[in-house]
Amino acid sequence: MLRVLFVGDVYGKPGRRVFKNHLPTLRDQFDFVIVNGENAAGGFGLNKESARTLLDAGADCITLGNHTWDNREVYDLLQENHILRPFNYPLGTPGHGMHTFDVKGERITVINAMGRVWLDPLDDPFTGINQLLAREGLGSVFVDFHAEATSEKTAFGFFLDGRVAGVVGTHTHIPTADTRILPKGTGYQTDAGMTGVLNSVIGAAPDGPIAKFVEKIPVRWSTAEGIAQLNGVVLHVENNQCHHIERYQYTEEQ
Template sequence: MRMLFVGDVVGRAGRKGVQKHLPDLVERFRFEFVVVNGENSAGGFGITESIHNDLCDAGADVVTLGNHSFDQREALVFITRTSNLIRPINYPEGTPGSGAGLFETKSGKRVLVINVLGRLFMQPLDDPFAAVDKALADCPLGDACDAVLVDMHAEATSEKMGIAHHLDGRVSVVVGTHTHVPTADHQILAGGTAYQSDAGMTGDYDSVIGMDKEEPVNRFLTALPRARFEPASGDATLCGLAVELNAHGLAERVAPVRVGGRLSDALPDWD
């Protein structure tokens, strides 16, 4: 089975990038399952129901979130009726929505998607390691599901690497999000789990992590806000991670994906 993960979609530019490139990628590489992180898709902060639907229409089977999950107030409501919108699993009990979901591909394979938020330099939520362990105990790879993808939305690469090694051999993919810059460490760990510290964002890279440059630079210079952060509006690079799994749900091949915009293209060298 081939899976594609698409990194944080930032604003209108990122959404356009998904709509422009994702359908062709799915067709060309025969991806059976696509997960898109959409937590910055609404003006850079959160997600709306119409944007979620647009991402799904472009080819996303599941949309994950992060620390901006509920920046758009409507998300508190529509997430409760949207089974393929996943917020971090380690939010406190009673938070609307779900942090994990079991989904079926067109060929009938079962994929568990888990979204989890790191704690280093982030909100002090529940233990991400324990939260993922519990989800896997309820739905273990090779028994209750055929593949497991974990979106680790975190600031610190050490925490992302730590959870990946903790989960190695028990999940198919651990992919980092949140820092909006694609890392060069895509690999298959010793136990067969595909890993990348950050998939990168899907947005305009002529920016400061997806935002129009002027206001972030102003705040670095003056430490004072002058205007709101607004997403950059240029041509987007779609960034992500492609993984091919074996019959046991572990990775056989992994490749970075970058297409469009300012960054150099990177695509799987697969038939």
């Protein structure tokens, strides 16, 4: 049985800090670590420096989302098997959305998918993932579903129930309290939450988002500063089934 830790969206320098400092203290408890890094570079995308920080701290695989293309360095990063962008970008888009890893005599396949409700109208993730799951030798499959609407995420979870070991959502940065194993054996949580400053608006300093809502004009958000929190989900998987799932949360000391 593989013990898997999935860490929600790392946001900016504070998110990288808490990930870098905390993950090594518990890394030996897990066989495989996946982290969403689409906000790791200042809240917008992934660059080489932020990717190296996450990998050096103990991540085995980095997933992305709608901020995939915010840094030009990502084109080079996506040549690596352990850095994934959503698979349902159009055919010919650089990078790849899934990879199978050999871990302690077992296999785990990570798939990165992105929803379409209130996001870019990408290819249909429901239809597309059927083709991916038809491949042989995938082992236990974990899906990071980067999506905005909780209804789309929940539907995707039930759509895949019994066909993958785990489906955990990202993007909205707020951990949800619906952690469970679905009826046919798939571990599920609508959103893992983020890894970034606790007293923030989804990782950003509150002044920017407040000004946007009040004044209705474009505002450049800045990364919040302060105590950071790491949010994630722990899954125990074997033979493409989830046998245990729970939320994981760590907050830096003052």
